[in-house]
Amino acid sequence: MPRSDTATRAAELRELLNRALIAYHVDDDPIMEDAAYDVLYDELAAIEAEHPELVTPDSPTQRVGAPLSGQFQKVRHLSPMGSLEKVTTDEAIAKWADDVRKRLGTDEPVAYVLEPKIDGSAINLVYENGAFVRGATRGDGVQGEDVTPNLRTIGAIPLQMQGDAPPLVEVRGEVYMPLSGFREFNERLVAEGKPTAPNPRNASAGSLRQKDSSITAQRPLSIWVYGTGRREGLDELTTHWETLQWLRAHGFRTNPLAERVESIEEIAERVRAWELRRAELDYEIDGIVIKVDSFDQQARLGSLHERPRWARAFKWAPMTAVTRLNEILIRVGRTGALNPWAVLEPVEVGGVTISRATLHNEEDINRKEIRAGDDVIVQRAGDVIPQIVGPAGRHRRGTKEFRMPTHCPLCGTEVVKPEGEAMHRCPNRACPSRGLEALINWVMAAADIDGVGEQSVRRLWDLGIVRSVPELYRLTREQLMEVDGYAEISAGNAIEAIAASKAIPFSRVLFGLNIPDVGWVTGQTLARHFGTVDALMNATQEELVEAEGIGPERAEAIAEWFRDDDNRRLVEELRDLGLRFEAGEEERPVEGPLTGKRYVVTGTLERFTREEAEAALEARGAKVSDSVSSKTTGLIVGEEPGKSKLTKAEKAGVPILSESLLVQLLRG
Numbered sequence: 001m002p003r004s005d006t007a008t009r010a011a012e013l014r015e016l017l018n019r020a021l022i023a024y025h026v027d028d029d030p031i032m033e034d035a036a037y038d039v040l041y042d043e044l045a046a047i048e049a050e051h052p053e054l055v056t057p058d059s060p061t062q063r064v065g066a067p068l069s070g071q072f073q074k075v076r077h078l079s080p081m082g083s084l085e086k087v088t089t090d091e092a093i094a095k096w097a098d099d100v101r102k103r104l105g106t107d108e109p110v111a112y113v114l115e116p117k118i119d120g121s122a123i124n125l126v127y128e129n130g131a132f133v134r135g136a137t138r139g140d141g142v143q144g145e146d147v148t149p150n151l152r153t154i155g156a157i158p159l160q161m162q163g164d165a166p167p168l169v170e171v172r173g174e175v176y177m178p179l180s181g182f183r184e185f186n187e188r189l190v191a192e193g194k195p196t197a198p199n200p201r202n203a204s205a206g207s208l209r210q211k212d213s214s215i216t217a218q219r220p221l222s223i224w225v226y227g228t229g230r231r232e233g234l235d236e237l238t239t240h241w242e243t244l245q246w247l248r249a250h251g252f253r254t255n256p257l258a259e260r261v262e263s264i265e266e267i268a269e270r271v272r273a274w275e276l277r278r279a280e281l282d283y284e285i286d287g288i289v290i291k292v293d294s295f296d297q298q299a300r301l302g303s304l305h306e307r308p309r310w311a312r313a314f315k316w317a318p319m320t321a322v323t324r325l326n327e328i329l330i331r332v333g334r335t336g337a338l339n340p341w342a343v344l345e346p347v348e349v350g351g352v353t354i355s356r357a358t359l360h361n362e363e364d365i366n367r368k369e370i371r372a373g374d375d376v377i378v379q380r381a382g383d384v385i386p387q388i389v390g391p392a393g394r395h396r397r398g399t400k401e402f403r404m405p406t407h408c409p410l411c412g413t414e415v416v417k418p419e420g421e422a423m424h425r426c427p428n429r430a431c432p433s434r435g436l437e438a439l440i441n442w443v444m445a446a447a448d449i450d451g452v453g454e455q456s457v458r459r460l461w462d463l464g465i466v467r468s469v470p471e472l473y474r475l476t477r478e479q480l481m482e483v484d485g486y487a488e489i490s491a492g493n494a495i496e497a498i499a500a501s502k503a504i505p506f507s508r509v510l511f512g513l514n515i516p517d518v519g520w521v522t523g524q525t526l527a528r529h530f531g532t533v534d535a536l537m538n539a540t541q542e543e544l545v546e547a548e549g550i551g552p553e554r555a556e557a558i559a560e561w562f563r564d565d566d567n568r569r570l571v572e573e574l575r576d577l578g579l580r581f582e583a584g585e586e587e588r589p590v591e592g593p594l595t596g597k598r599y600v601v602t603g604t605l606e607r608f609t610r611e612e613a614e615a616a617l618e619a620r621g622a623k624v625s626d627s628v629s630s631k632t633t634g635l636i637v638g639e640e641p642g643k644s645k646l647t648k649a650e651k652a653g654v655p656i657l658s659e660s661l662l663v664q665l666l667r668g
């Protein structure tokens with residue numbers, strides 16, 4: 001392509017991709033499929049790789065992030081970012097409205113705009129001629145920290161404004177983490193054994209202050225834009241309401257719940273309505289911001305100590321209560337992490353009765369001085385799980401510091417606390433807590449069931465419908481339809497796929513049983529070597545070691561697994577359900593002249609490599625293993641044989657065969 005055409009194409013792609021981002025993040029009305037976006041993105045990235053001079057700052061490829069060297073720079077906002085005076089009652093709102101009217105003249109009409117007060121981090125974005133040039137945290141209101149690279153990774157922040165742009169405008173808003181993203185974010189932290197974030201506000205603030213913006217890029221952040229600071233060339237905007245419309249039209253994400261009212265009476269009514277709507281939102285709001293709409297009126301009202309007289313933050317009563325913490329119990333997570341949780345005397349917080357709360361880890365519990373038996377302050381934030389803030393007063397007599405149990409409450413194994421980790425863990429890989437992990441492994445890997453994904457397995461587990469592999473095979477279509485995303489047909493197909501998966505080979509069943517250290521390959525080895533689950537189940541450690549690649553430790557772990565009654569029952573249950581516990585054609589040992597014989601090969605052979613000799617023996621039906629036992633038919637020795645194998649063979653009376661005897665054996 002001639003260069004000018006390439007440049008045109010790059011510009012076209014940039015424009016299209018940026019429009020797609022706005023449609024997706026801001027309008028909530030996507031204009032293209034994710035896959036199409038990816039294809040066009042890749043095309044643009046390829047052009048830019050070949051023509052780096054065509055990269056522009058507003059290219060969507062420039063949102064990926066990179067580490068920052070040094071500290072965040074302090075920057076001065078072009079106009080200060082004030083704060084809001086709080087009110088908590090209808091009377092206080094009425095009093096404020098009275099004051100506004102008195103200052104403006106009693107017969108002048110006043111319109112107000114109501115907006116949700118977003119609980120996130122206040123951000124100032126500077127746009128020059130439509131281009132996003134700098135973004136900073138609020139800081140002390142006069143200067144904040146330059147977090148531009150981090151802000152660039154947020155898809156909902158336009159790098160280039162849409163439409164005709166003024167020479168300069170400061171756009172203000174609140175960066176936040178949606179509750180759905182917050183939950184996933186914390187789940188990931190739990191899975192990684194890291195301390196969780198106490199609330200979405202901390203999570204978003206922490207994400208914005210990452211030194212490596214590629215980390216910020218992975219956090220589910222968004223923004224609600226609620227106003228402007230310094231403006232140049234925007235004289236046509238005379239009200240806050242018009243400004244919100246203007247921002248929206250220029251590609252900024254303004255909150256659709258904002259509304260304009262023309263009387264103070266309406267405010268109280270709207271406040272009630274919002275209180276009910278609050279719990280349904282996918283983000284946290286801690287109140288409502290009420291602003292006088294007209295810029296002229298705002299200017300005449302002015303500010304007092306950087307708090308505008310033209311606005312108030314109506315804040316809801318905090319969602320906290322005091323109740324007795326009865327007990328601290330432990331739940332063992334799927335990775336073995338011990339998660340403490342609180343059993344509370346039931347109490348109503350923000351309209352919901354709560355009786356339990358999550359706690360983080362031993363250190364956190366004791367730092368907050370949370371003790372079973374004390375009265376504690378509980379807090380509910382949005383529909384996030386309730387938290388214990390701390391003790392409500394002095395400790396009651398005899399309440400003690402919390403100590404993690406020394407042994408796993410589920411399997412009794414001694415718990416460990418790895419260096420540098422906050423969580424205690426049960427190291428027992430066969431602990432029943434690992435059931436979910438085992439189930440996911442079964443569905444996703446061992447049986448590889450079409451039409452059932454990890455999310456569905458988790459949902460089925462959470463709903464208590466499927467907690468084990470046998471339960472999976474007893475699942476009905478009706479039960480599956482309780483899981484989001486399943487309709488009659490998809491559920492029917494999934495049930496068929498589950499039933500069909502009963503035919504997976506024995507080796508895969510072994511892999512799926514979650515026997516310590518038995519993966520795909522060992523499953524095959526065991527299936528081939530033992531042929532049936534009965535032979536395997538009754539094998540001694542010595543016999544297990546004879547299978548290819550099974551060392552004494554692994555052999556003991558496998559034998560121990562099969563000695564466990566629960567595991568034996570699981571095998572029987574699965575066998576009754578129709579799963580295969582015998583090696584199939586592809587797994588069955590070959591029948592031949594040497595069937596029933598067992599050999600061990602040691603030392604260097606002249607005519608073949610050891611692997612060739614072993615393969616030749618197996619091809620004639622013999623079994624080959626790594627160690628000598630009383631069951632070994634013969635030890636085949638080459639040059640420099642292993643000393644211990646020789647001694648063992650001599651002791652056990654196992655015949656020692658030379659290479660020429662091996663050749664005769666193979667010839668039959």
Ligand code: IVH
Nearest residue numbers: 082083084115116117118121122174226289
């Ligand atoms: S307007 C002069 N509107 O609340 C300050 N602020 O205490 C004008 N906030 O730091 C701010 N949602 O982070 C405004 N819709 C909204 C808001 C909002 C949240 C935060 C903002 C500010 C704090 C004010």
